[in-house]
Amino acid sequence: MELVILIGLQASGKSTFFHQYWAATHELVSKDLMRNNKNRARRQAQLVEAALQASRSVVVDNTNPTVEERASLIELGKLYGAQILGYYFQSKVSDCLERNQQRTGKARVPDVGIFATNQKLVPPSYAEGFHQLFYVKMADNSAFEIRAWTEVEVADG
Ligand SMILES: Nc1ncnc2c1ncn2[C@@H]1O[C@H](COP(=O)(O)OP(=O)(O)OP(=O)(O)O)[C@@H](O)[C@H]1O
Numbered sequence: 679m680e681l682v683i684l685i686g687l688q689a690s691g692k693s694t695f696f697h698q699y700w701a702a703t704h705e706l707v708s709k710d711l712m713r714n715n716k717n718r719a720r721r722q723a724q725l726v727e728a729a730l731q732a733s734r735s736v737v738v739d740n741t742n743p744t745v746e747e748r749a750s751l752i753e754l755g756k757l758y759g760a761q762i763l764g765y766y767f768q769s770k771v772s773d774c775l776e777r778n779q780q781r782t783g784k785a786r787v788p789d790v791g792i793f794a795t796n797q798k799l800v801p802p803s804y805a806e807g808f809h810q811l812f813y814v815k816m817a818d819n820s821a822f823e824i825r826a827w828t829e830v831e832v833a834d835g
Pocket residue numbers: 686687688689690691692693694695710740741777778780781785787816817818819820821822
């Protein structure tokens with residue numbers, strides 16, 4: 679059973695990555711699916727816990743930019759004995775802004791949201807309790823390049 683935590687700016691490709699790599703085998707938990715919920719952090723925790731309790735693997739598809747937000751998820755994962763995987767999306771703010779401009783309807787977020795997340799974004803580290811960490815980068819042909827983690831490399835782009 680796995681708990682997969684995606685980490686990255688808005689429009690860095692997280693949801694697309696989920697659909698390509700995980701949709702067939704893992705449950706999706708995303709705050710984007712709970713727009714009308716007042717306490718989305720609590721709802722998210724409930725959904726993650728329900729999945730793990732039932733031994734279902736789950737992907738948390740949110741920006742998850744801070745150590746604190748990830749800590750509550752990691753704690754839940756450990757409680758249920760899940761393998762905890764983190765995927766950090768290496769992306770430039772300018773590229774995310776551009777992709778965001780190309781989105782339509784509800785998918786497009788205010789640019790200020792991307793700047794705010796970038797301010798808060800702290801790359802993950804093994805010290806937080808992840809069992810495995812990876813870098814993800816958008817590649818050509820709508821593909822993603824996944825690379826092994828090195829604690830020293832945290833650059834964007
Ligand atoms: N590998 C890729 N190559 C090129 N474009 C991509 C790739 N993956 C996603 N995109 C495009 O980038 C945009 C953002 O992707 P996506 O919606 O998956 O990002 P996100 O990280 O889930 O954003 P949010 O946090 O706002 O939900 C989309 O318009 C998508 O079509």
